[in-house]
Amino acid sequence: MQFSTIRIALDAVADYWTALIFRELFMGAEQWSELEAALEVPPSTLNKRLKELVALGCLERRAAPGRKESRYVLTEMGRDLFPFQMAAREWQLTWDRRPGVFVTPWVHQCGAPLRCSSLCSQCHQLIENGDVRLEESSVVLVPYQAPPPRHRRGAGATARDARAKSSSYPKVMAVIGNRRSSMVMSAILRGQVRFDEIVRQTGLPTATVSEQLKQLQLSNLVHSRLYQRRPDRYEYQASEAGIDLVGLALQLISWANRWLADRGAGATRAIHTDCGRAMHSRLVCSTCREAVTLDTCHLDSLGATARTSA
Ligand SMILES: [Zn+2]
Numbered sequence: 001m002q003f004s005t006i007r008i009a010l011d012a013v014a015d016y017w018t019a020l021i022f023r024e025l026f027m028g029a030e031q032w033s034e035l036e037a038a039l040e041v042p043p044s045t046l047n048k049r050l051k052e053l054v055a056l057g058c059l060e061r062r063a064a065p066g067r068k069e070s071r072y073v074l075t076e077m078g079r080d081l082f083p084f085q086m087a088a089r090e091w092q093l094t095w096d097r098r099p100g101v102f103v104t105p106w107v108h109q110c111g112a113p114l115r116c117s118s119l120c121s122q123c124h125q126l127i128e129n130g131d132v133r134l135e136e137s138s139v140v141l142v143p144y145q146a147p148p149p150r151h152r153r154g155a156g157a158t159a160r161d162a163r164a165k166s167s168s169y170p171k172v173m174a175v176i177g178n179r180r181s182s183m184v185m186s187a188i189l190r191g192q193v194r195f196d197e198i199v200r201q202t203g204l205p206t207a208t209v210s211e212q213l214k215q216l217q218l219s220n221l222v223h224s225r226l227y228q229r230r231p232d233r234y235e236y237q238a239s240e241a242g243i244d245l246v247g248l249a250l251q252l253i254s255w256a257n258r259w260l261a262d263r264g265a266g267a268t269r270a271i272h273t274d275c276g277r278a279m280h281s282r283l284v285c286s287t288c289r290e291a292v293t294l295d296t297c298h299l300d301s302l303g304a305t306a307r308t309s310a
């Protein structure tokens with residue numbers, strides 16, 4: 001039984017709280033109490049997510065001498081998710097400029113407020129919207145088995161639902177904060193446009209796929225087109241904003257292929273259609289074109305203190 005690396009990666013990181021935990025860790029949080037206070041996350045949920053990230057290899061739990069509380073330190077694998085999160089932030093900055101939506105104020109080492117672009121590792125050109133074809137190699141499709149439910153209908157789920165409805169909810173979370181939605185979106189981005197194809201590719205139940213397609217259309221990430229009458233059949237295509245999610249997919253694929261390739265998974269390949277070659281995409285600063293990593297970026301201290309909403 002084999003999953004693609006991208007599927008394993010989505011299972012691991014496409015989750016509302018996981019995305020927020022990484023955001024805080026990248027901003028320097030290390031203590032359990034710091035995370036809990038910053039996110040207002042239910043303690044049991046926080047514990048569960050931290051445990052999962054330790055098991056995955058993204059975090060190390062270290063006892064702090066003389067302190068009751070242990071520290072959570074990002075491993076190299078965890079730090080390497082920074083470009084993915086910055087690609088998500090870039091998408092957010094491009095497609096969701098509503099006031100009141102918090103975007104972490106990162107600055108690149110060149111001094112410019114961080115804006116990012118994707119670079120092709122083969123031809124070293126910037127990758128434009130839609131210049132990418134995503135392919136899967138040696139993937140055996142198996143029915144999707146939902147992991148054990150992560151949110152009981154309790155305080156956690158209610159808080160999350162409330163955030164989802166609030167106007168300060170970053171739009172990009174509709175995809176990276178929801179694994180089913182991200183699976184459907186990634187199938188569409190890989191060229192599966194008909195309902196049956198999406199069901200087959202994701203292995204999700206048809207009702208789930210319908211629901212996620214509805215949500216993706218409400219978020220204007222996907223459009224539908226009637227291609228047959230009686231019975232009516234639709235095909236689904238990514239909108240311009242939806243196609244731009246390829247920038248996030250590229251960073252996640254690069255990360256997954258670096259860190260998950262030995263976990264019995266088939267690799268997902270990204271072809272740069274401009275140069276026609278399979279590539280790894282590198283995230284670079286749009287101003288100086290140097291790499292965007294946790295080591296080459298820092299927080300804008302003024303912006304950080306002005307932070308008001310989650
Ligand atoms: Zn290229």
Ligand SMILES: [Zn+2]
Pocket residue numbers: 108109110111112285286287288289290
């Ligand atoms: Zn720069």
